[in-house]
Amino acid sequence: MFQILVADSISEEGLAPLISNESIRVIQNKVSEVEDILHEFDALLVRSATIVTEELLSKMKNLQIIARAGVGVDNIDVTAATKQGVVVINAPDGNTLSTAEHTFAMMTSLVRHIPQANISVKSRNWNRTSFVGTELAGKCLGIIGLGRIGTEIAKRAKAFSMTVQVYDPFLTHSKAEDLGVISTSLDDVLSLSDIITVHTPLTKETKDLLSYDNLAKTKKGVYVINCARGGIIDEQALVTYLENGHVAGAALDVFEVEPPLDNRLLEFEQVIVTPHLGASTKEAQLNVASQVAKEIVHFFEGKPVTSSINLPTLSREVFEKIQPYYELANKMGLILSQCMKEAVKEVNITYAGLVTELETTFISKSLLSGFLKSRVASTVNEVNAALIAKERGITFGESYSSSTSSFSNSITVKVIGEKNSFTIQGIYVADYGTRIVMLNGFKIDFNPSGHLLYIQHTDRPGVIGRVGKLLGDIEVNIATMQVGRKEIGGEAIMILSFDAPLQDDTVKTLQKSQDIVSVRKIDL
Ligand SMILES: NC(=O)C1=CN([C@@H]2O[C@H](COP(=O)(O)OP(=O)(O)OC[C@H]3O[C@@H](n4cnc5c(N)ncnc54)[C@H](O)[C@@H]3O)[C@@H](O)[C@H]2O)C=CC1
Numbered sequence: 001m002f003q004i005l006v007a008d009s010i011s012e013e014g015l016a017p018l019i020s021n022e023s024i025r026v027i028q029n030k031v032s033e034v035e036d037i038l039h040e041f042d043a044l045l046v047r048s049a050t051i052v053t054e055e056l057l058s059k060m061k062n063l064q065i066i067a068r069a070g071v072g073v074d075n076i077d078v079t080a081a082t083k084q085g086v087v088v089i090n091a092p093d094g095n096t097l098s099t100a101e102h103t104f105a106m107m108t109s110l111v112r113h114i115p116q117a118n119i120s121v122k123s124r125n126w127n128r129t130s131f132v133g134t135e136l137a138g139k140c141l142g143i144i145g146l147g148r149i150g151t152e153i154a155k156r157a158k159a160f161s162m163t164v165q166v167y168d169p170f171l172t173h174s175k176a177e178d179l180g181v182i183s184t185s186l187d188d189v190l191s192l193s194d195i196i197t198v199h200t201p202l203t204k205e206t207k208d209l210l211s212y213d214n215l216a217k218t219k220k221g222v223y224v225i226n227c228a229r230g231g232i233i234d235e236q237a238l239v240t241y242l243e244n245g246h247v248a249g250a251a252l253d254v255f256e257v258e259p260p261l262d263n264r265l266l267e268f269e270q271v272i273v274t275p276h277l278g279a280s281t282k283e284a285q286l287n288v289a290s291q292v293a294k295e296i297v298h299f300f301e302g303k304p305v306t307s308s309i310n311l312p313t314l315s316r317e318v319f320e321k322i323q324p325y326y327e328l329a330n331k332m333g334l335i336l337s338q339c340m341k342e343a344v345k346e347v348n349i350t351y352a353g354l355v356t357e358l359e360t361t362f363i364s365k366s367l368l369s370g371f372l373k374s375r376v377a378s379t380v381n382e383v384n385a386a387l388i389a390k391e392r393g394i395t396f397g398e399s400y401s402s403s404t405s406s407f408s409n410s411i412t413v414k415v416i417g418e419k420n421s422f423t424i425q426g427i428y429v430a431d432y433g434t435r436i437v438m439l440n441g442f443k444i445d446f447n448p449s450g451h452l453l454y455i456q457h458t459d460r461p462g463v464i465g466r467v468g469k470l471l472g473d474i475e476v477n478i479a480t481m482q483v484g485r486k487e488i489g490g491e492a493i494m495i496l497s498f499d500a501p502l503q504d505d506t507v508k509t510l511q512k513s514q515d516i517v518s519v520r521k522i523d524l
């Protein structure tokens, strides 16, 4: 008998496949109420309220699967779960429409002051002049993050006769064209929009995306909306811009700390709030609960699960053989993603030599998951990488080359974007390890790990010295340095490694230095 702990409030009807299954026992309780029997559960089902920490996982010795009845898995320590061999699944599209509709409800409420007017009338006032609103038709909506939810918002905004400006670095031109939206830079979205709504995952890149500096670039009188994740808008910065009147109002469904008991934003009349209700409809809850319930049944029946976001399903023996290539490919994907900052149409992988005898599909998926990791809300892994790439219009090709090179095996990847392309080649040699031996046609040789800088420059006397001095002046210690060039005086590259991550300001300063063409920070 498999025991499942349902720790958050989840649709009973959606749970039917579990409740009716004779080999499954469902217990609906908060974690704190079953502390002494946590070790007995085989599965844990949660929404966003239960925080699944490493400590909790260590108490759940029998746990095999965690199911998130929703999208965001930021309340689950997926790394700890993976380490513990626990599969994590989610329901990526069951609540898309409800969240988009809630965002739209927040937008209309915000610009027509509906919550404030409601309170006023119920307090027996009849004050029509204080609640004069703003029409949506003809206004510009800025959407940051055009994934599943952002896309549904865009369609609805078009129906309301709004113009839509979008910032999503991973959005292809054709998708934007199909939707009739303008795909542009973050700065354009900030400066041109009357209303800005965020729909990205909360990641290193999107934390405080609407910062002091970025809010300063917005129109005076702008409205902002966050129905994605607390922390994408810097709450302190928002307080400042509400206080000085630059931001006319905000609609917030999510907060950095939930519930937001001690949050200054709640004190503003022009801020309207809901308690993380985006996905709270009967339909969305039924969808997400039944999606994960069916997946859990499959999992216990030994069938493959389709929405796993962490573990691959390979035998240990096969995995051990491909592991070095699998890790190399993942690093190559991460390097490509950090060097190629634009929408990508194609990822082509070519294997040569001994590696072609292995299960390369799995290696390719590892590469793809490294490449997509920072671009989507839910964690990407080998199980879901190809599907996510397809959804995002990225064609993914794999081929074998018989051409002989100086390496006994190699993986070469070409990523083609709308304007540029980028090529990388990596090798694995037993007892030597994994190396990157080519970047964009430049021969090089470095270990893909740690904190790196990729600098493209002109091969002129003094460039390397200038970079060294610039970093030395700000006390940044270079651990290793590699240079590569195609011809004397032509284009050249440097790969520098450091003991700690570099500050973004350092990258900006280097970028301005003489003879430097481009600088990319790579964290692996
Ligand atoms: N309030 C609520 O109850 C709910 C909130 N959510 C949250 O909404 C957010 C969006 O969810 P989905 O649309 O389902 O995810 P998605 O993965 O379909 O879309 C996310 C989009 O953000 C884009 N993106 C990633 N990094 C970016 C960056 N630095 N700048 C601009 N765009 C970037 C990606 O390219 C992608 O298109 C997530 O944070 C999710 O957790 C989801 C459901 C309910």
Ligand SMILES: O=C(O)C(=O)COP(=O)(O)O
Binding pocket: 047, 048, 049, 069, 070, 071, 072, 073, 095, 276, 277, 278, 279, 280
């Ligand atoms: O699916 C998501 O990412 C959500 O934020 C929904 O959260 P909830 O399941 O309503 O606690």
